[in-house]
Amino acid sequence: MNKDKISAQEVIDALAAKADITKVLADEFFKAFISSIEDALLANDVVKVKDLGTFKLNWIAPRKSVNVQTGEDIVIDGYYKVIFSPDKELKELVNKPFAHLETVVLDDSEGDKEQDSRPVADEPVPLASLTEQAVEIKDLLSEIKSMPSDGEEEKQQTIVEKKVNKDNMSTDKKVESKKANVGNSDNEPKRKGRVWVWFLLFLVLLFGGVYVLYSYNKPVRRWIDVKVLGRNPHSYNINSPRVDIDQFLSTKTTPAASTAPTVQAGNMSQFEEAFNKRFDNLEIAAVEELGEKSSIARLADKYYGAPQFWVYIYEINKDKIPDPDVVAVGTEIKIPMMDHILVDLNSEYAFQRADELATLYKK
Amino acid sequence: MNHKELTNSIAAKLDMPKAEVEKLLGDTVSIFVEHLSAGTTIGLQGFGNMEVKKKEERISVHPATQVRTLVPPKLVVSFKQSNILKDKLKELPHE
Structure with a gap:
């Protein structure tokens, strides 16, 4: 790309050549052109040039800043800035090298959104799925909150019975750490799939913990046998491995x-x-x-x-x-x-x- | 000030027929467009610079839907006023 800079003089020369007029005339015309724009701007007016664009003034509000050398607070005065917004045609012409590029909606893990150059169009759909996700996460959280109390009880029971099983303890700890992870990932509502994986892991660990308790802790086993499985309390001894x-x-x-x-x-x-x-x-x-x-x-x-x-x-x-x-x-x-x-x-x-x-x- | 008013203003300054001014103005604009689309900066002494700037690609996130969109790079025309013009504009009272 040719990034050279041309001056007003070159524009005037080109204009003289193009319109087949003398350079003097072209020069006069060009200066009148620029000064006309300037005058209008100084009168706080908007200047619209056909096929080129619009010049207008934008007020930049005064703001505070710090003098980097002395550390003093200084106020930068407000001022008018000339902004130029190009005409649609000019805009497109200038952007020609990149015109083939389109905005792309980035796919997330769910990957069900089609590529769309106007992401605003499919606005309502993600909103709906987001609220669904929010409800699911809410349910998950309440479930998780209700679970730890069971784990605590079992743990205390083992301590009371002075039959603290090391496997048991570590499983409980793991369960707790998984729980924490589940809590963290909830901050990212989009990781729906991951939340489920964590939740399943948590369940597996919980049941693993209960199973370990069941097979190594006699009072717990007895309680489960009698209360949960409804087994004859005398018969469990026959099944007992010990x-x-x-x-x-x-x-x-x-x-x-x-x-x-x-x-x-x-x-x-x-x-x-x-x-x-x-x-x-x-x-x-x-x-x-x-x-x-x-x-x-x-x-x-x-x-x-x-x-x-x-x-x-x-x-x-x-x-x-x-x-x-x-x-x-x-x-x-x-x-x-x-x-x-x-x-x-x-x-x-x-x-x-x-x-x-x-x-x-x-x- | 629209295009017509601009033409009138220039015509009044140069004491030229409006039709001619119109033609010259069209030519000037086409020269501008030509250079700008070639990526050339136009420096107008005492007024400002018109140049083409490249805006890099970026990822924008829709704040409500969290839809992430990759916005491609693009070239835009920007105008930067000269200090002379800026100083002149400083005398303009605000509002």
Whole structure:
């Protein structure tokens, strides 16, 4: 492109040649032309030149600035600026080298917008989809807000049971961090697809966490089995990968007790009977050497399904255990075979009696 | 001031018939257009410069719909007044 500059003189020469007039005349004419425009502008008028464009004045308001050398505040006075807006024809002529270019609507990840040189035309459609997205995001957020409380509860439960599972903890943490990510990406309403991916990930992690809890934490598993799956509380022990408790329970169990363990009132007398007879025909199911991290409560948990039943183990091993709170490592603990009713996990009465015994022994 | 008034003004200054002024004016404008479309700057002493500037391509975002649009580069004619004209305009009272 020829970027040379031509002066007024050259224009005058060209005009003289073109109109076939003397240079003097051309010069006069040109000066009259410019001064006419100038005069009109000085009268604050708009000057329209056919096929060329429009000259007009634009008031530039005074503004504050800072003297870069001294740091002083200075005010730049307002002034008139001549602006020139070219005629449509001239505009098109000048822009000829780039005339083939068109404005392009940039595709986003959704990519369903066709290329359009007038983006204003398809205005209502994105607006509608935007509000849809907003509603979806709102729903997502409320779901996410309701979820963390469950996770917290489970976490606390594990702490209470002092069976903190490391996998478990890390999963919970991951879940929380994912949650944070979901929150962040909500700031960009257009990343609809991504939000869904995060949401699915979050769900997968949540269920993973619940599954880990389920398989490693006995109280949680019991709760889920009984409340959620509606399983017979006695049968879960059979599925349990660890110790089959029923094999340690006495065969003396009455059939009524095992089939209807939840009926407490009717079992009360049976319980008392079994309770009083618990030292009769006592059989030892197993003998365990107490490890460093073990306790009789843990053994009770392992064999009877609940730590509260340690009292029965203590009763048998009284001679070796002076204080139920402090048991020497390496002590051989006999595990008695208990009547089913006495260690019924569903019977509050069984727990109550065990607690009574416990307070008795702990004195 | 429209084209006709401009012609009248020039004709009055030069004491020339309007038809001739009209023709000369047309020629002048065509010379301007010719040079500008070739990308040449026209420097008019005491008045200002008319030049062709390139506006770079840019991405514009529709504030309501967030639709991003690539606006291609283009060439525009710009006029920059000379300091002489600017000083003259300073004497013009504002409003």
